[in-house]
Amino acid sequence: MFCFIPLSSVHKQHIAVASLPQTGSVTMKLDITSRAADLRYAIRDIVVAAKKYEKEKRKTPLYLNIGDPLKYDWSTPDFMIEALHEASGKGRNGYAPSEGEDDLRHAAAEKEKRVNGIDIDPERVIVTAGVSEAIQFLTGSLISEGSEFLVPGPAYPPYISYIGYFGGNPITYRTIEEEGWIPDVDNLRGKINEKTKGILVINPNNPTGAVYDRKTLKQIADIAGEYELPLISDEIYDQLTFDVKQTPMASVVSDVPMVGFNGISKVYLAPGWRIGYVYFQDDGSELEPLRDAMVRQARIRICTNTPTQLAAAVALRSDGSHIEGMLERLRARRQVIWERLNNIEGISASLPQAAFYIMAKVDLNGIWKDDYEFVLDLLHETGVVFVPGSGFCADYGRDHFRSVFLPPVDMITEAMDRLENFMHKKQS
Ligand SMILES: Cc1ncc(COP(=O)(O)O)c(C=O)c1O
Incomplete structure (x- = not known):
């Protein structure tokens, strides 16, 4: 189709372009949100x-x-590097399902059974770009303006940041330094109110290196059950304990639904691969709306890195030697x-x-x-x-x-x- 452009308009365009200010001198209205700034x-x-x-x-x-161990004299085990080469070499470089590659979801379930003795349903595992992304999906699902969320004090900072980012208030419950930074359960209980949206446990803990005893975990789980609050347990350091073994929250809760976070950054020395996973422990339905909300967020970011997912499955199936x-x-x-x-x-x-x-x-x-x-x-x-x-x-x-x-x-x-x-x- 012929399109007639009057000469006069071409001329005007030309003049307009020529009189544009130099790059960098344009002033613009940038309303950066305070939540980001x-x-x-x-x-x-x-x-x-x-x-x-x-x-x-x-x-x-x-x-x-x-x-990040790799900033020092640590390296990712050779068998994992080989698995990564193999995954990529075999052309597994396309998008993965948003919930994660089936192979990795099954490997995560097998690892949780072998190492932590817990049964998780691979169909209800979501693979994330590190536990960091799981934190984002969780808080994006549960926090709105004025919500409160209980996190240990002190805690791994992104929990605190993301709760604030979504308009909520992170409420830290005391952990007792003199008793090896174990949660003060009464302090936790006293901070629950109608705005509380959930309780987080980080065990083993960053930054304190604390490992929580079974009794304390049970008390926290009972409180979550009593107030019908989702209980989240970040166990990314599960196999890195020195004197006492870590007790997985899923082995303590009986009828209290919980969400577990784990990943390969620390124990498997691959923080740059950005692989984490989330599992849901309930009777199959209570946490379903939360799982669904997290998967919806996973869909809009498409997927996490495909070759590292496949190599992470090899890592999780290894004997951890x-x-x-x-x-x-x-x-x-x-x-x-x-x-x-x-x-x-x-x-x-x-x-x-x-x-x-x-x-x-x-x-x-x-x-x-x-x-x-x-x-x-x-x-x-x-x-x-x-x-x-x-x-x-x-x-x-x-x-x-x-x-x-x-x-x-x-x-x-x-x-x-x-x-x-x-x-x-x-x-x-
Ligand atoms: C308790 C805890 N959770 C999650 C993360 C983030 O791990 P990822 O590399 O899986 O995002 C860290 C990292 O330091 C951490 O200490």
């Missing part, structure tokens, strides 16, 4: 300050802030950091029972206004990077900092030497 993630936010330190001082910081060696190395590193921290005046920490974090208390002694200031001052003067405890909970994390004990002993020792000198200098 105010998002915080202490573990990574501190890296901004560390990068600044690196640029200004031209020195590499000693990073002890991030729970890499884990014992991993625990042995972690145990030695835990001992060094725990002893060193407790020998520094003004610092104390309880012995973590799991994972690779230690939550240390610091006596601010009027020298620093809060734990943020302490961590930044330490970074500035020594290059050592910890995460401020308040980043995990403003109430129950303050006056603390979290360190990982993933690095080799010489790096931990170097960080502790610098910390010790810093504390000595500041206090004298």
